[in-house]
Each structure stands twice: as structure tokens, then as C-alpha cells.
Amino acid sequence: MSWPSDPSEDTHYLDQVIERTQAAVRDLRRAERLIAEVEGAGEAAQGMIRARAGGHGAMRGLHIDPRALRLDPRTLGAEVTKAIQQAQEAATERTQEIVAEATARVGVLPEPLDETFVRHRVESAARDLYSGGL
Template structure:
């Protein structure tokens, strides 16, 4: 792993903090947008309309009275098709939002670990021994 020079630590941390704030802002926006998703699906030539939320939970099923002309087994299959279409639509919309945020989250640098601190301590020790401090 490559770390900033010790005299650049403050600048590096400021940049990481700003990148993190930007990523969090985008994530909050994405969460809000996902919360507003309504997936829609239709079946039986539009006689059945379904709305789901981003998680695929049913919000609404609208049945045109003409759907009752169909056999009960057909109505059941068509309602299932409409639900699946609505769930697919909401999943696609949620994925588009998540994909839009991914570059901001993926751009965050790897977290610093104990090797960073060890590297800094070893550098300070070398500087002390060489009279640099």
C-alpha cells in the first residue's frame, strides 16, 4: 500500500474526509430516491395493474371489472404475472439508483490500518536516530 508522505497526512485526511462526505451525501440521496420507487406491472391486456415498492412489497392491485370474465385460474396467473412485472420494474429502478452511487463509494481509498501507524512510528524512529527530529 502506498501512503502519503508524512508532511501530506493532513491534506490526505482532509481529502478522504471530503470524499467520505460526498459519498454519504450520495448515499442519503439514493436512499431517499429508493424509498419513493413505485414499480408497475400489468397483465391481462391491462385489466390488472399492480404497484410495488422498491423491496417488491405490494402497494396496490387494481382490477378492471372486466377481468371477472376470465376463468379464476387465468386471473390468478395474470395477477402473478402483473406482480412479478411490478417487482422486476421496482428492482430495475433501485439498481439504477444504486449503480449511480457506486462510483462515489468505490472511489473511497482503502482504510488505513495498523501498518500505517507502524510505518509512521518506524519513520519517526529512523528520523530520531539520524538526528532528523
């Protein structure tokens, strides 16, 4: 969407900018809600250790079956780490999918109006006024 060449189209252009921007904000807020609901799961030690992570990477839960405590400390630590990493990777993957979907829906936003556009409109109006066009 490029700037209108005719000043009479400015209002329509601005309406489109507002509409597309509002839709983009709605899509991004929806994505934010979906990411907050993401939960990735991971497990290790033949299912005796299970972890859950949220869409922002924070741990939401860790369950260690008492049987896993029979593992030596080094192995137990490695297995806990493995379950946590799996959970975080699963959550990250889903979060990236949500972000990609939202980004695709948002698409390219309209070019913002800047001082060049405003200056051009003022100069154009001044020329029209000077030439008796207004």
C-alpha cells in the same frame, strides 16, 4: 489515492479521505431516498389488473377491475401474478439504475489506514528521533 510517502502530507491526506468519504455517504443516502420513491407498474388482462411495487420489491397496490373477476380462477391467478411480476421487475430495473449511478459517483474510496501505515509512521518518527531529525 495512495498513502502519502511524506509524513508532512498526512493531514492533507486525511482531509481528502474525510471529504471523499462524506461525499460517498451523501451519494449513498441520496440513492437510498430515491429507491424509497421508486414505483414500478405492471398490468395484465388487457389493463383490467394493475399492480404497483416499490424499490425494495414490496407491493404498493393491486387493482382488479370487477370485469376481471369473470375470468376463471386459474387465469385470474396467472394474470394477477403477471401484473405483480411486471411491477416488481420495473421497480427492480429502476433500483438497479439508481445503485449503478450511485456506485459510479462514489468511485474508488481511499485506501484505509491500517496498522502497517501506523507502524511505518511510528518507526519513521523513532528513526528521526534517534538520528536527531526531530
